[in-house]
Amino acid sequence: MIFHIVPLADWSAAPELPYAPASLDAEGFVHCSADRPTALEIADRYYREAEGPVLAVELDERALTSEVRREGESGGRYPHVHGPLERAAVVRVWEVVLRPGAAPELAPWEPGA
Numbered sequence: 001m002i003f004h005i006v007p008l009a010d011w012s013a014a015p016e017l018p019y020a021p022a023s024l025d026a027e028g029f030v031h032c033s034a035d036r037p038t039a040l041e042i043a044d045r046y047y048r049e050a051e052g053p054v055l056a057v058e059l060d061e062r063a064l065t066s067e068v069r070r071e072g073e074s075g076g077r078y079p080h081v082h083g084p085l086e087r088a089a090v091v092r093v094w095e096v097v098l099r100p101g102a103a104p105e106l107a108p109w110e111p112g113a
Helices: 022-027 036-046
Strands: 002-007 054-059 090-097 105-108
Touching: 002 036, 036 054, 036 090, 036 105
Parallel strands: none
Antiparallel strands: 002 054, 054 090, 090 105
């Protein structure tokens, strides 16, 4: 399994389409994390000031049709998906809980809650 951190507003913008963030056009891939601790580290570093909920989308790497590469020195921790994320590959969606002064946590995401 791999994880992609994304604001809820971005993830839910076009639910009928595969998810393609700006990084796919700009860099040619979608940034992901290889495990929960790394995903939480990314959320803490880059999404602490995000407006609205932040999600950790857990993906079955084998169900993705785009190539997944583990590139560079830390490629094992940060896999790159070279194409959009098919929603059919989603195993689970987590809400990233970001509290002031506390380490981030994952909680089951409840749409509409």
